[in-house]
Amino acid sequence: MMPSEVPLMENERLRELLLELERARNWERLLRLESDTLLDGLKVLTLSESFETTFPRLLQVLQAAFEFEQACVLVLKQEGHLELAAFHTGSQTELEFPKQWQVGRFFERVFNGKPIAAFDVLEIQEWKEHDSSFLARVGSALHVPLKGLSQKALLIATHSQKGYFGARHLSLAKRLALLASQALRQQEMRQALQRMNQELEVRVLERTLELQEANQSLLEAAQLKDEFLANMSHELRTPLSAVLGMTELISREVLGPLTPKQVRSLSTIQESGKHLLTLINDILDLAKIQAGKVDLNLEPICLQELGTSALNLVQQLAENKRIQLGFSCLPFDLQTQLDQTKMKQALINLLSNAIKFTPEEGFVHLTIEQKSPLDEIILAVKDTGIGICEADQGRLFQPFVQIDKGLTRRYGGTGLGLTLVKHIVELHGGKVLVSSHPGQGSVFSLVLPINQIKNNSFNQDNLNFSSRDSGLSNRPVILIVDDHPSNLDLFSEYLHFLGYQTLLAQSGKEALEIMEKQTPDLILTDIQMPEMNGFEFIRILRQNDFWRYLPIVALTSLSMPWEKEKIIESGASFYLCKPVDLTVLKQILTSLLKTKTKL
């Protein structure tokens, strides 16, 4: 019997359902293959660091899904051709892909559309152009367009069998093209990042050059400032020199007797002038230090003597306020290498400050001691003054800063003293420590290393002279050369007071004319003079055999180190900075004239 139609229909329906189920399973398998490939591909994209490694690895992953034999990636260049960017040859016989490909109608179509399979590459114009030995090993190919951010590329998978690629490959290619396109985008982003880095480097370079130029301008400005300071020093000291010198002459009653009232007035003038000189010196010292133009004149110093000397200089100040000074130095014969002048200046600054800020009948004590085993020397000035709160201690060493403007008004000062102290100590390789509390006094400690400072090259030979008074004989003749009449008057008066004869010249040229007629025993000449300056004048004298050994004392208002060296190099026997301390001048003249007599 034939089966009835109803069971047949049921069978058919059941069969259809089973087929659908199987189709669904097949679909699932395909999707799993796709997702596995995608995951592997994403791993490659994540882990690869460069285009050179990304695409070969990605092609290796895609090979599992497409089952191609070889594959390559061609990147579209602006000139309208494709360049080989990466390839993967999975088989034993490696296929060497051409490096350059022309874009024809076929590739245009691929770029503008979807993946295309070629069942026979020999019929495709873009392929025909290549070497026959290459084409002999390629039957069919799959062409997949890749879209980057701005770049276009082509993924080509090949198989030696003609007609190998079909619907399944094309369907898969459409989905996985996204993965390969992403690799292209990643590469583009890397390139963009590289470009940005390069641009950034260029900008940094440009900025550096700008900064270098700015730095150079600053250096030039600093040099101008130094020159300005030097000139200002000259301009300020010259008249001040005359003021102080004349005042001293008058106060010594060289020019005639004085009334008590005149003496008091002269004393005020002298004090004010000296204060003004101190201010100028401080400013110049600070400028020199900050400009790095200070050389230390290091020599073995007995710290006991240094301390005593400094205290002697502030003794009067202390007595004025009935402040008791104390001093201890342990060990007694403690020595180290220091620039005596500068360190004494630092100590005086500290002691003066301590006295200034200590109420009357207070106590200021200087302690010098060696601290072992650190090989440090500590010079500490302790006072029973007003003290400084902790918040203000950090600002103490900033130039022109006063902790309290009210204090400035009450106690005076430039606000440069501690800054100078700090710089001087640091030049010696040391540091300044402060310990203070309001109302409980302060301790300023200079911590210096022992023998750690390299000796500098300052030539001390030129400074060796005897300060002993040799006495006067035959009233030696001294030629004074200075373009400022007030200075000529000052020195002339003083030298006469000392018992010398003088010749006066307002320029180097005039001096030479005088010397043609009469040779002096010594020449006292200014450096900063118009037309023929002091250097030139001295050089001319030294070139003349007759005047070669004539003692010459140079006077300068410039106190920069290079000026001093230049003066000595020009042939001067000695130099003095204006304003000249007349006592020192007397000693120098006596010494040089005595030496001349021996010669």
Next chain:
Amino acid sequence: MKVSVSWTNQPLPDLGFDEAWKQLIQSFSDLPQLVFVFSTVGYDINQLMPALLELPPEVQVLGCTSCQGVMSHAGFLSAPTGGLGLLGFSDPEGAIGVGLADLTQSACDTARQALKQAILAADREGESPDLVFVSASPGIEEEIIQGIESLVGKNIPVIGGSAADNEVSGLWQIFSKSQVISEGVIIAVFYCSGKLLFAFHSGYDPSGEKAQITQAADRTLYQLDGKPAAEVYNHWTNGILDSVLAQQTGNILSQTTLFPLGRWVGQIGEIPYFQLSHPERVLAGGALRLFADMVEGEDVWLMRGTPESLIQRAGNVARAALETQEQLDVHRIRGALVIYCAGCMLTIQPRMEEVVLSLRQALGEVPFLGAFTFGEQGCFPGGENRHGNLMISVLVFYDAL
């Protein structure tokens, strides 16, 4: 992508074509690139040719004869004086080419020749098409598929139907715009901007009866399990061939439509699928002649179907085609081509409107055209291109986004 369908049953073929053509092009802003012409042998194709030749040069034609009529979304169309259906297709962003070759060489070479012509006409030399549509004279279909695959590979889907006449009397014809042939093949290649969805099925199940082919040559089956094939078949079908066997020879197409022989050609998972062969004649000595090749040593199954399954099958195949598209958007379905076995149609001819209805239910309100063929070609679910009998192929034109 644009698809339109028209038809006619005017008694005069040239007038009929003119009527259908005018109806067809109304739907196109430009001309269609390809026109499928399915005509019954009631029309003298040679009388159609002047009209075809007058078509603009950009219009290509793929024509073949269909058994007794055609079907479209409008219904089953059959007239004793003849009739035809047209399906116009246009895809300006894609390419289409048609090639025809007379059978003057091997069928395989003939197919290659026609395919090369088609690819050349599409201007896509070397480029794998999305799909190959084929219409061949009956009897050479396996070689035709072989020839196609030898050129573009086995991974390109092949779909089509063999030319037919009304009574298996050799009147079938294949024609292009300029040529009509009786023996040969016509091929169209598609390079589409959208997608072509397809399915290939039969409406038959294995009955459980099975035998080994012990003697066969081409499409003649001499013995099953060492016995005359007709006797074995008659036994399986409970004597439906008794009357013919009594006369020793005779046409058996109508008796065997619901009981074809099936060859196991593949399976999806554990579910086998069969290539059907339709016995058409009992030969002297108890041999059976079929519409598909038989291979000695293989097993054949007796398949069985019902009129109901043949009716519903068309819609099911269309549905299966649509299911191949992920996230189907019905608004992108532009139309369909249906290849329906002539034998099946003859069995359920009075109920063909139901077949049309099943297709409309599956495809929706889109135009479609169906031909009734003497052999069907399609791509099985496993991806193999096959020729079979009593099969249904549906090709759906699915537009790109």
